[in-house]
Amino acid sequence: MPAAPSILTDVARDFPDGLRDESRRTGTADGIAFPGSSQEICALLQQATQAGRRVTIQGARTGLAAGAVPDGGLVINLSRMDRILGVSFGPDGQARVCVQPGVTLQALRNFLEGAATDTTNWEATSREALATLRTQHWFFPTDPTETSASLGGMVACNASGACSFAYGAMRRHIHRLTVALADGDLLELERGVQQATGRQFHLSTRSGRVLSGPLPAYDLPQVKNAAGYYAAPDMALIDLFIGSEGSLGVITEIALTLSPRPPITLGVVCFLPDEPRALDLVAWLRNPQPQAGAPRPVAIEYFDRGVLELLRAARARGAHLPPMADHWQEAIYVEYAVADDATMDACSAALAGWIETHGGCADDTWAACDDLGRQRLKEFRHAAPEHVNLRIAERQRLHPGLTKLGTDLAVPDAYLRPVMAMYRRDLAAAQLEYVVFGHIGDNHVHVNILPRDMLEYAQGKALYEAWARQVVAWGGSVSAEHGIGKLKTNLLQVMYGAKGVAEMRALKRIFDPATLLGVGNLFPWEK
Ligand SMILES: Cc1cc2nc3c(=O)[nH]c(=O)nc-3n(C[C@H](O)[C@H](O)[C@H](O)COP(=O)(O)OP(=O)(O)OC[C@H]3O[C@@H](n4cnc5c(N)ncnc54)[C@H](O)[C@@H]3O)c2cc1C
Known part of the structure; x- marks a missing residue:
């Protein structure tokens, strides 16, 4: 050692x-x-x-x-652990890349787009696989907006992003993990190899110890979810560590499964006059009519009037953003992955037809299928969280106790309209400043409350917990992608109850008996 x-x-x-x-x-x-x-x-x-x-x-x-x-x-x-370790192909022909946990999403993308990497210590088979990879078109679909995120962090949070509507969250793209436990022993976990039996598990460490015990008995919500430990009968045990937020072990190596890159990606920003029509568009996009020839999109993202106002104000102060006519109150970003020009034309025509008959205007719609154009649309999408963060940073100077109050709740499809109505009703009653944006395809929007002082901050926190209770009652999740961390331990309790949290603590003690790792994450530290 x-x-x-x-x-x-x-x-x-x-x-x-x-x-x-x-x-x-x-x-x-x-x-x-x-x-x-x-x-x-x-x-x-x-x-x-x-x-x-x-x-x-x-x-x-x-x-x-x-x-x-x-x-x-x-x-x-883990920022020094930033090496790409190799490439391979699975039996189904799917490409895989093995990385250290500190490799950033941007570095992975650069590598997949052809950037040179140090292959000195790679095995010969891995170098051959890289040569094959270079002749094919693969990409990594998970995109948590912030490309400086590390892949280890993305596994630990089960990160997701806009295209998770079609491709799922990080979990779906992890083939193998190496995890260092609190005592320095190692676990090797491969999808399809270590499985639970019902709700019981056994795992052998590299030194030959066997760790075993019961899995939590709770049922996971049938929505996008990054709250607490994954637990299900007969589950793949690798899934215990995906989304465990640094509380079970240190992820030291990751084998990621890549996805075939679609030949054409079409991005479209549709502007609409009001929220009901934005929600109608979401419903229409989720259930495309086969006769229109447009497939289901890979991403459906939402921007409410508050976001558009924030971005218009940022533009007036010199931010690099395109102009947006004042009469548009809401916007939906749609992304299609298509095989050919004919399908792309069908998508554009179907969307333009819908917009024109529902109060929008095809001429005010932004569309792009080339890299530069889509990059501009992406900058527009990413500007929302960035400008919210800047606004919070300004207010923190006056009230250092303020933190960002951004919700991360998701509900089943049937509750999208009720949840949006609940947010608007409660925020109007409390007279709080806020914006709403995010992954509406998964019924997962971020309500970002912008408190002006600590009193409003406390009001916002109380609303967040009340919403969480309602969302859980509707079968939703208190955290669809950002995780619980140290800021939302109260919400984990709301979602799983005292029994579920006690089961999670018991599971943690099997891997980390002295409770040393990620203390305070998921549940408060018990001294
Ligand atoms: C502007 C902005 C937009 C964002 N949008 C999204 C979004 O759309 N979707 C989304 O999912 N997230 C989003 N995020 C959140 C963030 O990018 C993700 O949570 C990301 O996965 C965190 O990665 P990181 O490397 O920064 O992890 P860190 O912040 O360093 O750590 C996050 C957690 O993972 C644990 N951890 C980190 N590395 C390891 C490891 N190797 N082993 C074990 N535990 C580890 C830490 O202990 C911690 O609990 C956004 C963030 C910003 C700033």
Whole structure:
């Protein structure tokens, strides 16, 4: 076992960013280490276990739930573990890429688009597979908007994004993981290999120990979900670690399954006069009429009038955004992945026809199928969370206790209109400033409350919890993609009840008996 890497002990001075993430919460730590290999991670974990020292795992710190914000103890920051380790093809011909956890989404994309990578330590079969990969068209569909996110962090949060409407969340694209446990032992998990028997599991570590016990007994909601441990009868045990938010082990290696890149991607921003018509468009897009010749889209994203106003104001202050006519109150972004020009034309014609008959205007619709045009549409989509964050940062200067209050709730299809009506009713009654945007195809919009002071902040938090209760009663999730972290532990309790949370704690103790990893994530730390 190699020596553990050196630990910087004055984190506030030497790496102050290591005390916070994109939730804008700041923590404390008495050391931070930047390991370069799995062995170094294991050595750090062994030391920490012997000393009874808590460990917080950090990827790129783009998380929004403070999961990577330390609460004392040691931070293991994985940004140096940024190597692509190899390429292979599965028996079904699907391409796979093996990476260290600190590889960012952007670096993976660059690699898949042809950027050179150091293959010195690759096996010969992997180099041959890379040569084949270069002649084919593959991509990685999970896109949590922020491309500086690390792949380890994306696995740990079961991240998703716009195209998860068609491609599913991160979970669907993970073939194999290596996980370092709190005591420095390793687990190898491969999809299709380690399965639970009913709600019981057994796993052998690399050193030969057997870890076993019951899985939580709760049923998961039938919606997009990133809240708490995945648990289901006969489940693939790799799924326990996807979405575990740094609380079960350190993900040290990931084999990702790639998807065939569609020949044509068409992006369209449709502007509409009001919310009812925006919701009608969503319903129509989800159930395309076969005779129109347009397939189901891969992404359906929503922007309410508050977002459009925020972006118009940002543009007036010089932000690089296209002009938007004042009379449009709502917008829907639709993305199609199609095989040929004829299908693309059918999509455009079907959409233009619908817009014209429902109060929109085809001439005010933005569409692009080339890289540059789609990049502009993407910038427009990404501008919403960025400008919300800037607005919150301004207000934090006056009220340092404020954090972003962005919801992450998802409901089944039948409850999209009721949930939107609930948000509008309650926000109007409370007279809070807010914007709504996000993944409406999955009935998963982010209500971003923009509190002007701490009183409004408290009001917003109370609303969030009340909504969570209603959403759970409708069969939804309290966190569809950002995770629970340290900011939403109350909502995990709302979703699974005291019994479900106790079952999660018991599961954690099987992998981390001294409760040292990701302390405070998912459930409050019990001293
Ligand atoms: C502008 C903006 C937009 C966003 N939009 C989306 C979106 O659309 N969809 C979405 O899903 N997310 C979104 N996010 C959130 C964020 O990008 C994701 O949660 C991402 O997966 C976090 O990755 P990270 O590397 O930054 O992880 P971090 O923030 O560093 O960590 C997140 C959690 O994962 C754990 N962790 C990190 N690495 C490991 C590892 N190797 N092993 C074990 N645990 C680990 C940490 O302990 C922590 O609990 C957005 C963020 C921003 C700033």
